[in-house]
Amino acid sequence: MINKSQKSTRLFGTNGIRGIPNMDLTPEFCSRVGKAIGTVFKTRDIAMGKDTRVSGEMIWSAVESGILSTGVNVTDLGILPTPALQYYCKVHSVYGVIITASHNPPKFNGIKCIDKDGTELQREREEEIEFIVEQGEFMKADVKNMGQRTFYPLAVNDYIEGIKKIITPENVKKAEFRVAIDTGNGAAFRSSPELLTELNCKVVTLNANPDGNFTSRNSEPKPENLGDLIALMKTGKFDLGVAHDGDADRCVFVDENGNFIDGDRSLALIVKYFTSRGSKVVTPVSSSDVIEDVCNKNGAVLVKTRVGAPIVSRTMIKEKALVGGEENGGIIYGRHQYCRDGAMAMALVLDLMAREKKKISALLSDLPAYAMYKTSTELTEDWNQVRKRIIDRAGAEEIDFTDGLKLYLREGWVLARPSGTEPIMRIFAQSKTVEKARELAEFIIKIASP
Template sequence: MSEKILKKQLFGTNGVRGVIGKDMTPQLVMNIGLALGTIRKGKIAVGMDTRTSGPSLKSAVKAGILATGCDVVDLGILPTPALQYIVKNHFDAGAMITASHNPPEYNGVKVIDSDGTEMDDEETIKLETVLFSEKFDIKSWEEAGNEECIPEMINEYIEAVANSFPKINHDITIAVDPGSGPACLTTPPILTKLGCRVHTINGRPDGTFPGRLPEPSPEGLKGLSELVISTGAAFGVAHDGDADRAVFVDDTGEYLEENEEFALMQKYLCSNDSEGVIVTPVSTSKIVETIAESTNCRIVYTKVGSIYVARKMLELSGNGENVLFGGEGNGGLIFPRHQHCRDGGMSAAAMVALLSKEGKKLSELRKELPPRHMLRDKIFTENPDKVTELVSNAFTTEKLDLTDGIRINRKDSWALLRPSGTEPFMRLFVEAKTKDEAEEFKAIIFKSIQ
């Protein structure tokens, strides 16, 4: 009999999330705190984004952690990467109350390990086992944990990001849209410390998100584009609800597709160093391979999810590899010399350094990238394994990659079909040099599963 493979049941690739009062309740979050304190002893840092449900859930997770005898340090409102940076340097674990890019009615929990990365699958399964069994290590009154509130620790993160790059010696204006999230407290001061003139929109913390939704979509960033043009900014940067991602609009107000963002940053970091490794999921544009060839670097692919990218980067670095950069083609960039997690504030600062070095406008730099066109779609199915089998049988002569779902690799194009971790559909990515080629490839895939 084959060994049963355990899988996460509650936590997805980026924590657990749900609608407040329905899937996400203070009772559940307190139990997560109890489970975390049962498997991780010591001092645990807790933070939250700006959502209106944040204070109640933060109180709940702290109650659980304290009941297990662990000490809690409340860091207040801050970005997820700020909590991760502080945990890495000072604490035994962390819990972030956030639903990232989800709408205001959602909230959730991300659990952070002592190295600052999100807890890996193996440890998360241990946490879930304790959570579902309710075998919590609840201490007696004399062993209960203590709490401190130190919100000013956020300044350590701000200083660390700002000090990662040289201060610019020329005038540059940046437009910032924190989306009323915790980046209101970090990205403007980071850029100011670099010597930038900063203008903001949606720059006051507000959990109702009055200006736009937490997901920084092209449609929601029209105000940022207008601010870029009216102020003559070099670019605009926007964050999601917990600021672990950053997306950009260029100096003309045009949205910079996230794979272009990744490629430009990859090119910048590789040109500053000797040959090294770039780590990214199988859902990232083939542009990364073109850039890698021109800069004498190699690409290592992982499953989709920033935690898999971060863990692979740590593994390769531990084996003596020169890991230069990583992340996803969704605005989630990882700078390993700073920390092994997605960091929107670091991405904003790095874009300033990139433009300062190149001496060109962002709109000019993006035109130098090789042309690519990516299509995204969904295939609704209750049986993703069957769909994967049909596609595999239809493309037996192609180069197939089963790292995550099934990826079909051709010389100038590729397609990826992978199951959603939370909903009954499969995500489809198709990329080619032109839109017509991508549409033709997509049609062949749909035909193979009909």
Template sequence: MKVFGSSGTRGVANEELTPSFVLRVALAAGTVWDADRVAVARDTRTTGRMLSNAATSGLQSVGMDVDRLGVVPTPGLQSYCEAEGVPGVMITASHNPPEYNGVKLIGADGVELSVAAIERVEEPFLSESAEAVSWAATGTDLEVQGANRRYIADLLESVDRERIADAELTVALDPGHGAGALTSPEFFRRLGCDVVTVNAQADGHFPGRDPEPVAENLEDLGRLVRAADADVGIAHDGDADRAIFFDETGTYIEGDATLAALAEAGLSPGDTTVSAVNVSQRLVDVADRVGADLELTPIGSTRIMTRIRELREAGESVPVAGEGNGGVIFPSYRVNRDGAYTAARFLELLAEDPASAVVAPYGGYDNVRVNVEYDTTRERDRLVAAAADYAESATDAEVTTIDGYRLDYGDAWVLARPSGTEPVVRIYAEATDRARAETLVGEFEDRLQNALASAGEL
């Protein structure tokens, strides 16, 4: 994939991701799709309307009628596409900062396009071979009302409402000014929860916090959990396809622990789960304990979803999969990430135990992550080459090169890989001792920073 990275295509709006770029994507997608109608939606970003207008124009120019849904979570668009049997275009940069925007393409089954389908779209994009129809054959556009209500109704039909309502939970919710602000508060209230919120006004400037739901951005949510004596805190990213949690004490729960808890609750012997190459040992332990297989892919929801589809088509049972960033997938519901659905499945677990007890068996690991930024393609190449050299020199580690360079030491692991959406090389590490994880990251980062410095001297 040249245009689409690990989860769609993204860039700084009006610089890298311009209206003309989005129009070209729409032209290419509309040329490839065997459909007369398509849905377009966006998250709350200030450039969303501009770019959704560009997508709509491109789709109409190749003869497609466009359902314009407005501001809707990505899983809300996916729900609409599945129900209507139409493909979709989502204008979102997910967890990226406010200046970014992006494009995700959804199939008529409501699932993000597979790697093969994305590559078919890239062909006319790169060759600029998409052809507009005559003026008389151009498509129309229709403002669709009620897509968010339909999505909430879909969610309510898909979870154990009675179990959650009987638990009489108080939920502290931080949708982070994203599209989930329009759906999640109502959804959790209709599940019978008392809901208190922070950053729950839809605002594409994201004034309360950055869209990425990581611990350093969620201090207000932790305080709200404690102040409201809530049973759980829930945070979303910008397009609400992810969910991150706080326990009843206002303590941040690592996403890897949440994924492990949901996986253990959903997996049976002989099942398969799928995650990315940065998988936590927590999920490895769960798969071993349950007797399930664990398949690894390159990082990114597109890669994971593609592999899930392949496994299910081969007759494998894949009840739960995903990544430790809050992007959990329950294929029997939909082969997509859905923050509200994931949160509801976690609430089902709280019917028996408090959140701290639910995730307690999956502690004991510390995670550290840093980003090494670069400006040019030459610098990126230098960083990747340095990572390869470092991995080759690590004679005491098992090296995996599915995506980047992962070094497994038995008691810990470290991974370096270039991001598919930002100009950074990410370094991740996990160990049972935080100092060990910090050392692994620090040593790898030093090697990359030295390579970056030497690149600047050339």
């Protein structure tokens, strides 16, 4: 363990080390990270995977070289979704490294570490890696004990089979759903269409080719980036539209009429139909009140956390929660694994539609309606100064300090929090209408300005 009094430069953000290849993520730096990973994990084998980004091979090679130099073997899983690598780590009880920048533009890439239970690495272990990177005290294997690379080409197949064990495939197969899926040229280009085919769905794919430049659309699955999928769904020929981000740990849906479904509502749908009295649900304070309303109706216990998938996952494990997730389409289903999993979320929704024999729009129709607005603004001052100004001037009826400031105002609430990866303040607002939520967000941004 590192000496806690010796603080190193922070490298890991909310979801791994992110940066621009050959600027931030140079071969030399990535090799040091690889050597630090091998030194800290002190294990026989580490599994590695990557998404489709064009810089992935360079970064992979540098990280792998560093790991091998410490005498640790690497199991090459190839291109696959992050949750597929996490499933492999969980089943085989090995550490993992995934080369991905998730939904970020193609000029970025990243290095994310996975624990032996398939969850994202705890912050304390990331600090150990950061310390070793800075100090340069790496393990060095002699020639006879250098790490070796082996290939395992069946990780995606194992992952698909693991998902099928959680749902009732026979029900989904009988329904013969028509599904349009946009994998965004990312890591799920093979896995999600293959899972749908094995579930006897009639599948039309969009952007289901590996293109690390994300030529067809931005990898963030927001409505403004999903015009082709939404237009296809408006033809009325499909039961469900599905879209992933770059590494497919998230999944968003479009209903049979071409309406985009907010991530809060898809999470609330899973909570409604897959929990019962006494079940525990975990979500960040940024999620809308629809999840709390559904929990109250089901008699489920809602636990709120700071923003961040690793925080939600760890809290789910601690609380033995069944369902968790974020408002961005990141759904975690505890019976499968404690991480965001886009394909698992897709399978759960299809299973639900088959079981209830209803369209997704009908399943969503009786959920409470809240309007959310999300934005961000540049943070040019110390957060503590901005925080004090907001507290003094916002006139909040109540303030939740779980993560940043969640201000309960007369016409809704606003969450303002500093980003963990950029010099910006992120804003989440909820009200009765999108227009009013936007007004609340702009009100907080205005009083936060110097």
